[in-house]
Amino acid sequence: MKGFFLGVIISVLVVLLFIFKPAGTVDQELVLSEENVVVDVAEKVSPSVVTVSVKKDRLVTEPFSFDPFGVFQIPQEGKKETVQRDIGTGFVVSEEGLIVTNKHVVSDLQAEYRVIDKDDAEYEVERVYRDPVNDLAIIKIEPKPGKKISAVELGDSNSLKVGQFVIAIGTALGEFRHTVTTGVISGLGRGIQAGNELGGGIETLDDVIQTDAAINPGNSGGPLLDRNGRVIGVNVAVAGGAQNIGFALPINVIKESLANFKETGQFNRPRFGVRYRMLDQETARLNDVPEGAYIVEVAGDSTADRAGVKKGDIITSLDGEKMKNIKGSLAAVIGRKKAGDKLEIELWRSGGAVKTTAVLEEAK
Secondary structure: OHHHHHHHHHHHHHHHHOOOOHHHHHHHHHHHHHHHHHHHHHHHHHHHHEEEEEEEEEEEEEEEEEEOOOOOEEEEOOOOEEEEEEEEEEEEEEOOOOEEEEEEOOOOEEEEEEEEOOOOOOOOEEEEEHHHHHHHHEEEEOOOOOOOOOOEEEOOOHHHHHOOOOEEEEEEOOOOEOOOOOEEEEEEOOOOEEEOOOOOOOOEEEEEEEEEOOOOOOOOOOOEEEOOOOOEEEEEOOOOOOOOOOOEHHHHHHHHHHHHHHHOOOOOOEEEOOEEEEEEHHHHOOOOOEEEEEEEEOOOOHHHHOOOEEOOOOOEOOOOOOOOOOOOHHHHHHOOOOOOOOEEEEEEEOOEEEEEEEOOOEEO
């Protein structure tokens, strides 16, 4: 009986100790717990993150030299030198040597690219495969004998929530390799124009993830990770003139491209041929038009052009899928199709509904 009462007293004391635990102690434990998460993820994923470097010849000129008497300026001939610099980030998705990065990081068709791993081992890039639709590229390297390269684990970007904790790893500013930053998901379904002053090219991207984790030029192509170390996005851009606004491509879009690539050895992607802007419910209501994809531009001799789609049209439905949300945007629907698929298109034009059909062509 005494043992029973003793057990009850101890249980009550434990509960009281937890209830009246100093707030500072609880805050400290939360900070330590988050710190441990970041450390664990960095140690787990960093071996799979690489720096993308470009190697190019450039002409160096010394415009004038002086004669011994300092009277005449003599023009000098330019000389060629080879320079190499870090321009972006990538991550390993296959132990056979496949690495994901952004297309704008490796946009120069004349350049020679290399990748450098966490141990500063350097690999020559054998081939670059560029996705004609997404800002995505696959780099192929040959693993070194006796040195294993580990692949990352891919997560699920469809289950993301605003406010979710995230971690980014990359070569910040093309100078600081394996920089680790943290933040949260600030928004979903954003539309942006992406590029990189260290790489090249500007591309319109839809349905990207917004984060306040510090992302700088040079981070492009690096992984955005959840607290379990799974890749949920590919860092692609930072908002110019702003602080703590970065963007990443959702990993589920990348997984579809990877599956296509591994099956065919290339990016067999359909092309619709428009630039557009998604109109949400509020914007549509204010302008007295339906929700959908507002067509900004139609490429000549494209699938959309041949289907009769015009600038100013609002596509409201593709094959019965309403253009209303992240998963129902025009890019998302087209991304789930294949070249040769027939599309049933519903659009709004000058106050009336129009229906048409189209056959998707392969992107070149």
